[in-house]
Amino acid sequence: MKSARWAGVFFLLVTATGWALNWPAMKILLREWPPLFSRGVAGVTAAFLLAIVALCSGEPLRVPRQLMPRMLLAASTNVFAWMGFSTLSMKWLSVSEGALLVYTMPIWAMLLAWPVLSRRPSAEGFVSLALGLAGVVVLLGGQGFAFDAGKLVGILFALLAAVLFALGTVITRTPLPIAPITLVAWQVGLGCAPMIVLGLLIEHPHFAALNTAGWAVLIYMTLVPMGVCYLAWFATLRHLPPEVASIGMLLVPIMGIVAAALALGEPLGFREIAAMALTLSGVALALRRKRQGKEADA
Structure with missing residues (x-):
């Protein structure tokens, strides 16, 4: 059991590190290619590679017709909105701003569960919201909230990524009964293909x-x-409880912000550290609340 737990920790670190380094990597790529097109090309190529891995693993690639509406919804919220809008936000935001705004997703999921599922947040839930918003205020208030139009657009896209992903999570409460690698291949492919089309039409790369x-x-x-990272994430879930893995993924924005400071020279001072501590504390509380809600439903 102990060896399985350590294996889970290893796979979790691999996942978190790979996803964290993707934040400064996106900033580098955006110097040369526009956001939607670059993310779409990477995603569609990855979807084909994941499909090959799924076939080699013995997973069927066919998706039952009755599951396609749910698959399209998941691809729209989990991939197109989450990946596309977060990448767009990087045109105007620093990694610390974009990553922390996007990773407020569990807080929005907790709030959206109130009108959608009639699950009222507890006092702990409102504390998580207050902490998350306080962190965002600390991070964005360094310039006295004197934002130009570009900055506001970047904030809007980052928040849209978080809120739409949260909405998709709340609406699709039960997982799709599809093998995991096949599921990711379909979602990434369906979510990223429109990015290429929009990129060619709008961005003219x-x-x-x-x-x-x-x-x-x-x-x-x-x-x-x-x-x-997706393959490592599935391995993580085989060795660690989902709530432990979810909390562990809070390493992603922390590592991404540190990596951006080292690789790109982005600021990493008291304001950024305080914002991380506040925002991610709120997210951790929201994740804990989400776990308790699932246990109550069970």
Whole structure:
């Protein structure tokens, strides 16, 4: 049992590290390619690779027709909104701003469960909301909230990513009865293909703009965050309880912000550290509340 737990911790660290490094990687790639197109190309390529892995693992790729509406909803909220809008926000926000805003998702899920599922937040839930909002205020208040239009657009996209992913989580309470790798391949493919179309129509990418660093980042985004990390996440869930794994994923914004400070020279001072402590404390409380709600339903 102890060896299985340590294996789970190892896979969790692999997942968190890969997803965390994707935040500064996106900032580098956005210097050369537009956000929707770059994320779409990486995602669709990763979906094909995951489909091959699923076949090699003996998983069927066919999805029953009656499950396709739920699959499309999950792809829209979990991939198109979550990945697409969070990547768009990086055009105007720093990694610390974007990551912390996006990772408030569990707080919004807790709040949306009130009107959708008639599950009123407890006093602890409202404390988590207060902590999360306090962290955001600390982070964004450094300039006295004197934002230009671009900054406001970035904040809007980051919050939309969090809120829409949270809404999808609340609406689709039961998991799709589809093998895990196949499920991710379909969701990523269906969610990222529209990004390529929109990118070609709106962003007009210059295909020859990528230099060596850009290609390296694109390959990393395809293979690691959308490939290796998803496989490691499934392995994590086989060895650790879901609530432990979810809390452990709070390492992602922390590691991403530190990596951006080291690689890109983004600020990492008392304000950023205080914002991380406040926001992620609120998220941790919301995750705890979510777990208690599931136990009550059971």
